[in-house]
Amino acid sequence: MVETLFQAYSPLLFWVGMGLLVLRILPDKLPRILARSLYWVGVPWQIFALARYTDLSGGVGLVPVITVSTLSFGILLAWLTSSLLNRVALVSPVEATGVMVTESVLPKVDGASAVEIAVSESASGLSDAATNPTRWQKLRQIWPNYNRNQQGSFILAGMLGNTGFVGLGLLPDLISAENMRWAVFFSLTQNLIGTYTLGVMVASHFGGTTPQSRWWALVRNVILVPSLWAFCLGYFTRAWPTPAWADVLAQGWYYWVIPASFLLMGMRLGQMQGWKSIQRAVPPVLLKLLLLPVFVAVGTTFLGFTGEPRLALVMMSGMPCAFAGLILAEEYELDRDLAASTIALSTFGLLVMIPIWLVVLA
Structure with missing residues (x-):
């Protein structure tokens, strides 16, 4: 297992470390340029290739149901937890x-x-x-509590995982190629339904946008998401023949998108100003890294999943908090510091959780 973890962690640690280093010597605008390039080119390229070339047969039809159930459970659990913490914080x-x-x-x-x-x-x-x-006043000072904007960031952190970059970047070294379709379908479903539908709804509800613009913003954002169009294009052209060179080019996303995403992660971690919110970030990170994977592990076991398919789904549900949460926080005026802190804390926590899931489920 040590060799497997070394192979999985090496690209992540190398490119994230490079991002932290080059941030000091490169222009300040580079992270934003790289982020926009990934949003408009890299991620759609990745999703197009996955939708076109991944074998989605063999029982993976249950994956969207599992993913949506996981997202719904994450929303409910995060809302209940944040509300309970707020209630306790108000006790005299x-x-x-x-x-x-x-x-x-x-x-x-x-x-x-x-x-x-x-x-x-x-x-x-x-x-x-x-x-x-x-003494009680001191306890209340360290007890996490959340205003409306912070509660929105809390829920996004508890439900959305970085399945596209971190998940699909790590799992090829942990599971066989034939079982990657489980992880791929989970990632596709979360990106399309979780991030750009449920995530936008949560962000618009808890954010600072006016009620008149919420539904228009929701419809506009869903329609204009390039990844949605890339998925439709890739899925509905599966039967179309293409030249060999086009297939090689389409499937070459892994060699550019994954390193670029890890590099961007390092840059974003270096830029984060949200470390002061680490205390408030602990509860949603625990939900994301512990309770959601346990929920998926129990549910998939009950449905008869075993081996690598179950491992793939559990690990995808336990990926660190998504950068999309920070993007939505900026777009809808949620708490950016809390969103940034959950990303940083959960990214480091993932390195601890992967060996645990490998031992428990492998």
Whole structure:
């Protein structure tokens, strides 16, 4: 397994490291140029080739159902978790320690009403936090809580994974070529339904855009996504014959898109200003790297999946938080710092989780 992990991690660590290094000597505009090139050329090229040449038969028809179920579970779990954390953060020191302050109006005495404040202690008694709330205030300072924009970034981080760049860049070294179709179909479904449909809906709901522009922005963004058109073009031209050189060119995406995406990842990590939000990033990253893969592992096992197909689906569901979350955060005025922090933290966390899933499921 050590050799397998070395082969899988080497390109990721090398190109990400190169991105961190060259960021200091290259123009500041280069990351944006590279990002736009990947968005308009690299990713559509990748999706076109995958849709045209990947064998999508042999039971992979269940993959869209699994992917959409995973996305839906991620949205629900992230919303519930962020709402629960907010609710706990609003608890007062008195409520937290079981001390209840009640006001009772006594009967009139000599024509005057007397108001008595009765303090009833719970079975645990009066704690230090009630009489000296400094400790509770300190706890509330480190307890993660989220405003509306931060909650939107939280949900995007908990549902969307970097399946296109990191997932399809790492898995060829971890599973056989014949079982890559499971990962490919998962990535295609997440990009088309997750990022550019559900993701846009979540971002527009929690973001700063006006209600009048939300649905128009949703329709516009979905229609104008180049990856959507690339998928349709690749899928519906599968039966068309093409010259050998065209096939070689179309399938050569892996040798350019994956290194370029890892290089961009290193540049973006070097540019991030969101490290101060690491504390708030921990809960969504734990959901993304731990709970979602467990959900998929249990679900696919129940459906009868074993071996590499199950491993591929579980690992794709546990990819680090997608850069698309940061793009949507910028577009819809969500919390950019939180989006950036989840990407950074989950990228490092992935290196720990891959060996665990290989041991558990391989």
